[in-house]
Amino acid sequence: MTSPYPILSIVGILIVVLSIAAGLIWLERRLLALWQDRYGPNRVGPFGLLQVLADMLKIFFKEDWIPPFADKYVFILAPAVIVVTVLLSFAVVPVAPGIIVTDLNIGLLFVLAMSSLGVYSVVLGGWSSDNKYALLGAVRAAAQMLSYEVFMGLSLMGVVLLAGSFDLVRIVEAQRHLWFVVPQFLGFVLFLIAGVAETRRLPFDLPEAESELIAGYHSEYSGMKFGMFFVGEYLGVTLISSLITVLFLGGWNGPVLPPIVWFLLKMFAFICLFILLRAALPRPRFDQLMNLGWKLLLPLALANLLVTGAVVLAKGT
Amino acid sequence: MEIVFYIASAIAVAATLLMLTRLNVVHALLYLVISLLAVAIIFYTLGAPFAAALEVIIYAGAIMVLFIFVLMLLNLGEAAVRTEKQWTRPRIWIGPSILAAVLVAEFVYLLTRSQGAGPVAAIGPEAVGISLFGTYLLGVELASMLLLGGLVGAFHLGLRKRTPEKAVEPAQRFTPEVAEPEEVLR
Numbered sequence: 147m148t149s150p151y152p153i154l155s156i157v158g159i160l161i162v163v164l165s166i167a168a169g170l171i172w173l174e175r176r177l178l179a180l181w182q183d184r185y186g187p188n189r190v191g192p193f194g195l196l197q198v199l200a201d202m203l204k205i206f207f208k209e210d211w212i213p214p215f216a217d218k219y220v221f222i223l224a225p226a227v228i229v230v231t232v233l234l235s236f237a238v239v240p241v242a243p244g245i246i247v248t249d250l251n252i253g254l255l256f257v258l259a260m261s262s263l264g265v266y267s268v269v270l271g272g273w274s275s276d277n278k279y280a281l282l283g284a285v286r287a288a289a290q291m292l293s294y295e296v297f298m299g300l301s302l303m304g305v306v307l308l309a310g311s312f313d314l315v316r317i318v319e320a321q322r323h324l325w326f327v328v329p330q331f332l333g334f335v336l337f338l339i340a341g342v343a344e345t346r347r348l349p350f351d352l353p354e355a356e357s358e359l360i361a362g363y364h365s366e367y368s369g370m371k372f373g374m375f376f377v378g379e380y381l382g383v384t385l386i387s388s389l390i391t392v393l394f395l396g397g398w399n400g401p402v403l404p405p406i407v408w409f410l411l412k413m414f415a416f417i418c419l420f421i422l423l424r425a426a427l428p429r430p431r432f433d434q435l436m437n438l439g440w441k442l443l444l445p446l447a448l449a450n451l452l453v454t455g456a457v458v459l460a461k462g463t
Numbered sequence: 464m465e466i467v468f469y470i471a472s473a474i475a476v477a478a479t480l481l482m483l484t485r486l487n488v489v490h491a492l493l494y495l496v497i498s499l500l501a502v503a504i505i506f507y508t509l510g511a512p513f514a515a516a517l518e519v520i521i522y523a524g525a526i527m528v529l530f531i532f533v534l535m536l537l538n539l540g541e542a543a544v545r546t547e548k549q550w551t552r553p554r555i556w557i558g559p560s561i562l563a564a565v566l567v568a569e570f571v572y573l574l575t576r577s578q579g580a581g582p583v584a585a586i587g588p589e590a591v592g593i594s595l596f597g598t599y600l601l602g603v604e605l606a607s608m609l610l611l612g613g614l615v616g617a618f619h620l621g622l623r624k625r626t627p628e629k630a631v632e633p634a635q636r637f638t639p640e641v642a643e644p645e646e647v648l649r
Binding site for chain 2: 217220255288299
């Protein structure tokens, strides 16, 4: 199943995804303020909505400075990598029947591949800055993202086993009667934790922990290059939320309302959860983060895979 | 598809050559990543999407990141580039070039004699899985045993170095004097 108007789908998804990512800056500030008993930005336009526009104009006119000691070409390349890899991942996300850029039979693997390439952005950004705080942030990011990527992939294999395909459209269609969050609840929780770690959001934002590393891997970045890291992070949040929707919550499936509305509703629920996590949870220590990943979450993901495989095998024969 | 194959191949060859001749080791690794990505596209055009995805996830996405991770910890600077320059004088390229040229000649000779592959059929993930855990089960198990051995070995080496300072609990080493400040809004 491919889209009847491929160019329209590509341009449409690109514009919508980028506007959501930009809008999230406003949403995050307003929601955080709400939960912290403040107002947040509420002066520019209705409900402060135009604050995003004002911030964007400001960041475009900021001085775009490349430190003389930095590795210039790698420094410029790094912020582009994260935006490109996340946007490419959206190519295989089925928003509604017919609204998808390309329907790969290895769609899920493609997303995992792009997410593993996204690590380069943070690592190279920190390395090329030639700044000790940036380097420390990059080292943390590399260790954290490599560790959490391992069980991120494993936690999804239960879904793949149940649906019998890596194809995201077929995974959505397999959930017509029962969302995978029910039989794969453990996989869902594991993927949610891994997703927060992959997007480096609080409580897993140790690579940029501002109370100890200034801003971590993007300490030396300014202007729109910093903006790219920023937008990349929000794009990542949007991507993980839409992946959770597609893989565990039945994607566009739902009664009464049109499919695309269901998809957006579920996606925004998870985006709000991401923001609530930031407002509610403190940051762990780095050794706690590593212990949690390797000693608890990875064995759980393996056990989940084993049990799911046994059940599928028993049912099949 | 054919033109995509040739473009990807050209990129793979060029990136690999550039990787070999770079003096800065991180730049060399970045060219190697490009080369691996091009090889993934070659796999895809040859009808092996599963292999293509694994090439990106494992080689480009995991192994190369580990390489860069180690390089970052070593923190090689200008000095490393200078040593590299001393080591790779033009004279050093003569031997490998002759060997590579012989291989290229043999390869071209074989190519001119071959009939060319038939039409390419795409092989999905199911077919790969069935042959991996059916026909080649023994090979898969042997490879996993080898990897397990490597893992246990690495764990052993890492453990031995850390034993003396293990008396101090990590929590005691990092006890903060002041409470962490509240998260500052960006």
